[in-house]
Amino acid sequence: MGYRSLNALWIFLLLGLSAGPVRAQEVQVTIRPEAVEVGQRAELSVTLEGATEVDREPRLPPVEGLRFRRAGQQTSFSSVNGRMSRSITFNYVVTAEKVGNYEIGPIEVGINGSTKRSPAVKLSVAAVGQSPGSRPGAPDASRPESAEDGLIFVEASVDDAKVYLGEQVTLRLKFYQAAGFIVRETQLEEPPTTKGFLREEIPPQRTSTARVGGRSYQVTELVYALFPTQTGELEIGPARLRCVVQDRNRRRRDRFDIFGIFEEREVMLRSRPLKVQVDPLPRPQPADFGGGVGRFRMTTSIDQTEVRQNEPVTLTVRVDGTGNISALDQPNWPEPPSFRSFDPAAPEVSRSKNQDRLGGRKTFKLVLVPETTGQLMIPPPTMSYFRTGRGRYEQLSGDTLFVNVLPGGAEGLTDGIVERLGRDLRTIRSTTRLSQGGGGGLWSSGVFWGLNSLPLAAVVAAWATRRRRHHELSNRDELARRRAPGKLKKGLRQLAGAGGSAEEKLSGLEELWTAFLRDRYGFSLRGRRRDELPTELGAVGCPPAAIQAAIEVLEALDFARFAPGDPTKADELIRNSETVADGLIAAEGGAGAAGAKK
Secondary structure, rough: HHHHHHOOOOHHHHHHHOOOOOOOOOEEEEEEOOOOOOOOOOEEEEEEEEOOOOOOOEEOOOOOOOOEEEEEEEEEEEEOOHHHEEEEEEEOOOOOOOOEEEEEEOOOOEEEEEEEEOEEEEEEOOOOOOOOOOOOOOOOOOOOEEEEEHOEEEEEEEEEEEEOOOEEEEEEEEEEEOOOOOOEEEEEEHHHHHHHHEEOOOOOOOOEEEEOOOOOOOOEEEEEEEEEEEOEEEEEOEEEEEEEEEEEEEEOOOOOOOOOEEEEEEEEOOOOOEEEEEEEOOOOOOOEEEEEEEEEEEEEOOOEEEEEEOOEEEEEEEEEEEHHHEEEEEOEEOOOOEEEEEEOOOOOEEEEEEEOOEEEEEEEEEEEEEEEOOOEOOOOOOEEEEEEEEEEEEEEOOOOOOEEEEEEOOOOOOOOOOOOOOOOOOOOOOOOOOOOOOOOOOOOOOOHHHHHHHHHHHHHHHHHHHHHHHHHHHOOOHHHHHHHHHHHHHHHHHHHHHHOOOOHHHHHHHHHHHHHHHHHHOOOOOOOOOHHHHHHHHOOOHHHHHHHHHHHHHHOOOHHHHHHOOOHHOOOHHHHHHHEEEHHHHHHHHHHOOOOOO
């Protein structure tokens, strides 16, 4: 069309617009699609032919089971055989909330001082998964995961539908968009629900191309790592994806429209739910099972190979591999006979990813102090884990290490030239004079006897220390049980007063709860099902209310660590933990508490 023709068309259009208002002759109502599932949406359009303004907007009658939302309006002009016409369209989004067959209307509109009524339209709502008419071999618009005759659809899948407790399940969520089909906006309204799993997203978002049913698609993929925390058949719920698409079937009514503008509408996609069978770990478990499920390796080292007696040596154990590295408990530390040891420090965790498998490194440290001299041996620490590829327990072991311990040096002596500080040695006298004592002498001094009693006191103190050490080793479990509440409270106070990120506080809080339940009740959070906790705590006389409070804190801790939201949640959990632990201890039965650890 030339420049003059275009100007003539604009003049013709303006002349048509300058004409007086045209009385609306009819009100048309359409709804698409006419059948949906519960939770899906339909688009309702109310069109007034021959009008550009109204006295009163359409009045939609309330319908129980449906929810209406205004979605804007459009005004259009068209020319057919030289005759101008105008229309205004009001759009609404209808969300289906209950199963049933619904009738919407009639709808009333006020225009030019009168009220116009539209005919009613019908909408059929079916239960989820019961929509008819899917075509085999290709995505179908009647299914919740597909729309626009299969031009867009969403697909969820897992790499393994049968796993062990604690084993990673890789969930993939893929959005398919046909080549040439325009999607203005795509937004993940709700990620897949994963109750019974710890979930962690694996970035980055990926894009690729694929052919499905002979058609080319652009594919956008999200990947999640899921770690089951309970056994049985678990369900991964649907994800909801909102798309704003270009409506191919609703263009401006003018066949000579020079703008060529299409309308846009909102489409909601939902992935199908998935089932995963989670089996418990085999019984019996090794005594040094550390809660790890995956593939791991261990290395050990010491910070010094030569020290003096009573100087500390730090033994470091590093465990690397794939799996939920945070679930690993302390290794089975050696007890060298010539060393005394202290409580292990809080472990350090660093995470990594290898081909969509999560893993990383966990570092444990133990301080040892040599009590004798010579070439001393540090036996290797051990840790058992469940290897998923082979379906069996395997033991990790570090290296045997040696430390050369030198005698401890006397304080205050240094190498160098001896300087004269006072008078030199007196010469030996050849004659002397004896004087008779008057009842006094060195041996009669209290200081003399006090100094001579020091070696005996040292021997007694050493004997008492060794006896106490022997008592602690012989009654380690009972002492750990008694000290567990104080150790937990001290750790909570340190966490509350320390800085650091919410993730660091949550990781430290998990370690404190793991140590408390292990030392106080002999229950390991690693590799044990949470539903076993009521039985263990009930055996020592804890009431169900106190047990439920502890389980709620542990579940909230898991959720905060792997589905982070409010950064203040860590401080709230730290405050609640001491109250919950006090409730457990106060409710213990006397007989049960004594037998909590056998």
